[in-house]
Amino acid sequence: MKKIGVVGAGYWSQTHLRAWSQVEGATVQCLCDTDEAVLKERGAQFQIDHQHLYTELEELLQYEDIDAVDIVTKPDTHREIVEIVAKTGRDILCQKPFAQTVQEAQDILKTVERHRVRLMVTENWRWLEPFRQVKLHIQSQIIGNIQQIRFLDCKYATPTFAPDRAIPQPYFRTMPNLLFFEMGIHWLDVWRYLFGEPVSLYAAATRISPYVQGEDTGVVTLKHEGFFGHMDVSWASRRSMANQRDECPIEQMIVEGDRATLILYQDNRLVLRQTDGTERVLSNGYKFNMEESFSRLQRHFLSCLQDGTEFQTSGADNLKTLSLVFAVYESLRTNQVVDLN
Amino acid sequence: MKKIGVVGAGYWSQTHLRAWSQVEGATVQCLCDTDEAVLKERGAQFQIDHQHLYTELEELLQYEDIDAVDIVTKPDTHREIVEIVAKTGRDILCQKPFAQTVQEAQDILKTVERHRVRLMVTENWRWLEPFRQVKLHIQSQIIGNIQQIRFLDCKYATPTFAPDRAIPQPYFRTMPNLLFFEMGIHWLDVWRYLFGEPVSLYAAATRISPYVQGEDTGVVTLKHEGFFGHMDVSWASRRSMANQRDECPIEQMIVEGDRATLILYQDNRLVLRQTDGTERVLSNGYKFNMEESFSRLQRHFLSCLQDGTEFQTSGADNLKTLSLVFAVYESLRTNQVVDLN
Numbered sequence: 001m002k003k004i005g006v007v008g009a010g011y012w013s014q015t016h017l018r019a020w021s022q023v024e025g026a027t028v029q030c031l032c033d034t035d036e037a038v039l040k041e042r043g044a045q046f047q048i049d050h051q052h053l054y055t056e057l058e059e060l061l062q063y064e065d066i067d068a069v070d071i072v073t074k075p076d077t078h079r080e081i082v083e084i085v086a087k088t089g090r091d092i093l094c095q096k097p098f099a100q101t102v103q104e105a106q107d108i109l110k111t112v113e114r115h116r117v118r119l120m121v122t123e124n125w126r127w128l129e130p131f132r133q134v135k136l137h138i139q140s141q142i143i144g145n146i147q148q149i150r151f152l153d154c155k156y157a158t159p160t161f162a163p164d165r166a167i168p169q170p171y172f173r174t175m176p177n178l179l180f181f182e183m184g185i186h187w188l189d190v191w192r193y194l195f196g197e198p199v200s201l202y203a204a205a206t207r208i209s210p211y212v213q214g215e216d217t218g219v220v221t222l223k224h225e226g227f228f229g230h231m232d233v234s235w236a237s238r239r240s241m242a243n244q245r246d247e248c249p250i251e252q253m254i255v256e257g258d259r260a261t262l263i264l265y266q267d268n269r270l271v272l273r274q275t276d277g278t279e280r281v282l283s284n285g286y287k288f289n290m291e292e293s294f295s296r297l298q299r300h301f302l303s304c305l306q307d308g309t310e311f312q313t314s315g316a317d318n319l320k321t322l323s324l325v326f327a328v329y330e331s332l333r334t335n336q337v338v339d340l341n
Numbered sequence: 342m343k344k345i346g347v348v349g350a351g352y353w354s355q356t357h358l359r360a361w362s363q364v365e366g367a368t369v370q371c372l373c374d375t376d377e378a379v380l381k382e383r384g385a386q387f388q389i390d391h392q393h394l395y396t397e398l399e400e401l402l403q404y405e406d407i408d409a410v411d412i413v414t415k416p417d418t419h420r421e422i423v424e425i426v427a428k429t430g431r432d433i434l435c436q437k438p439f440a441q442t443v444q445e446a447q448d449i450l451k452t453v454e455r456h457r458v459r460l461m462v463t464e465n466w467r468w469l470e471p472f473r474q475v476k477l478h479i480q481s482q483i484i485g486n487i488q489q490i491r492f493l494d495c496k497y498a499t500p501t502f503a504p505d506r507a508i509p510q511p512y513f514r515t516m517p518n519l520l521f522f523e524m525g526i527h528w529l530d531v532w533r534y535l536f537g538e539p540v541s542l543y544a545a546a547t548r549i550s551p552y553v554q555g556e557d558t559g560v561v562t563l564k565h566e567g568f569f570g571h572m573d574v575s576w577a578s579r580r581s582m583a584n585q586r587d588e589c590p591i592e593q594m595i596v597e598g599d600r601a602t603l604i605l606y607q608d609n610r611l612v613l614r615q616t617d618g619t620e621r622v623l624s625n626g627y628k629f630n631m632e633e634s635f636s637r638l639q640r641h642f643l644s645c646l647q648d649g650t651e652f653q654t655s656g657a658d659n660l661k662t663l664s665l666v667f668a669v670y671e672s673l674r675t676n677q678v679v680d681l682n
Contacts, residue, residue: 147547147549147558148547148549148558148575148578150573156616156618159616200676202543202562202678204562204564204569204571205569206488206489206568206569208488208489208597208599217488217489219562219569219571221543221545221560221562223545223676227547228545228546228547228560230545230560230571230573232491232571232573234489237489237597237602238597238601238602238614238615238616238618239618240614240618240620241617241618241619241620256549256578256579258549260579261578261579273579273581274579275497275500275579276582277497277579277580277581277582278582279581279582335541335564335678336677336678337543337676337677337678
């Protein structure tokens with residue numbers, strides 16, 4: 001039984017804790033947060049005894065007999081927390097974005113190497129079943145060679161972030177880089193997982209909501225060897241009530257190949273469109289289940305610790321995703337194409 | 342009554358001729374084509390007497406008492422034909438693309454200036470009623486200030502251009518620049534008409550069909566002062582039979598403003614989407630009527646000749662549209678952003 005300490009008891013820790021409870025072979029033994037009220041509330045919610053609740057990380061690491069630490073704190077704390085944890089020899093699962101700059105990411109990777117502990121990034125999107133299904137079908141060659149990709153994810157969120165309204169992650173309001181740093185990192189990791197490494201990238205984005213500081217809508221064009229695609233993503237695009245009722249399912253991902261087109265709808269139906277316009281449902285009913293995706297990545301973490309194999313989302317791998325995120329911001333700043341080679 | 346000579350009796354001349362027949366105050370008096378069979382067929386189809394059919398343009402210009410010439414030939418013939426017509430003092434309506442390069446466009450403009458005749462480009466898309474409606478609603482400030490634009494026009498055509506199949510415009514197969522030179526010119530003119538002049542542009546495109554030489558799918562990102570948008574356009578994107586039956590209307594244009602969102606569907610319904618997700622149909626039932634749009638632009642041509650006012654799609658204006666088309670190809674060639682200032 002692997003014993004886990006969770007650092008950070010904020011909003012998302014609930015998903016982590018629920019997910020850990022579904023993972024055989026692991027137990028969350030203790031919890032840490034600098035905010036004592038939040039800490040106690042979360043402890044009560046997940047039946048973690050008060051003697052295993054800590055406001056000081058160092059104390060947790062000193063008194064608890066744990067194998068690994070699950071870091072669920074904000075990005076600007078990761079470097080310091082990783083340093084403190086790594087010194088004590090515990091392996092680390094760290095929420096995304098695991099660093100705020102490429103330099104910081106490299107420093108974190110050096111830290112874990114120096115202390116001979118292992119670090120995996122909590123990047124759950126590639127573990128969501130609908131994307132696993134897309135990957136399987138691409139690998140099966142059912143659509144042939146990829147020719148063009150459309151990745152669409154437009155929601156209406158940031159314009160509802162008025163100051164007097166309680167929102168789960170209020171720090172979204174003041175993040176200078178918002179949509180691509182917070183969500184783009186998921187989309188770009190899924191992109192790499194499904195389509196491999198792009199060779200260049202160009203981005204356009206803007207801020208729509210008056211209640212946030214960072215960008216909340218954008219379009220990114222990615223070129224690969226032999227094909228290209230684009231992301232049309234937004235947290236500030238008005239949605240139709242009809243669409244919200246799923247009357248007209250919205251496409252989330254369209255992968256055109258030389259044999260057929262694979263379409264993932266936002267209701268998670270995966271459809272194969274033939275050249276003659278007929279469509280066949282390949283899978284239906286998979287949920288976009290966040291908690292399940294966390295359980296999967298937690299199992300992957302444990303299994304790789306067990307047999308010594310590489311994490312899918314190791315620090316080194318996730319640095320590639322993070323580099324795409326930073327490339328988006330570089331492109332926005334310079335209005336130039338970023339060469340990724 | 343203005344008397345018109347039509348040069349070129351190919352596929353699109355039919356739309357021109359039908360459209361002229363709806364225009365009061367003008368009559369098509371004669372027709373010219375180097376292909377005698379096509380010429381006779383078209384003459385019979387539109388009741389143009391054989392004595393007014395010419396295989397030599399110079400003869401038509403010498404023997405016919407006409408006021409203006411409507412050029413409906415391929416782009417590579419425009420420069421020479423404009424030169425020949427302008428010398429005889431007739432005003433000119435010239436099909437798009439009116440030139441193949443910026444240099445050629447400038448030469449053509451100098452030619453008409455030297456001979457003191459007037460030239461308007463036959464750019465009909467901005468005369469289509471659905472786009473007129475979009476323009477009116479943007480001007481009415483019903484959506485407020487524009488924040489983001491999506492222009493979507495994906496069809497499935499080029500993969501059906503197998504050599505053994507008769508298609509209306511077989512030269513599409515060998516055009517080195519296809520989608521943006523042939524259709525992008527319309528989309529980009531509508532874009533300028535509705536949204537003004539972009540400041541930079543970036544394009545990705547590829548060829549999908551084995552039966553054409555030029556690109557047949559692409560994405561263009563356009564940045565303006567204060568907003569941006571993109572075009573997702575294709576002649577080689579598999580369509581759903583369900584969508585072809587209009588069960589799930591496809592969006593053609595989405596203009597997001599700070600007050601509301603304007604959506605033009607491919608079935609030409611124009612809808613206003615409010616922030617709360619409710620939608621109101623602003624107009625319904627306008628047809629994407631090519632012939633009507635030609636009649637409108639022909640009337641505009643006559644009216645501007647009459648009162649001496651500037652054509653909406655004068656050579657000088659259309660050179661701006663053409664420059665955007667060439668900028669697309671420059672961006673594709675260099676994989677760089679093209680600065681349009």
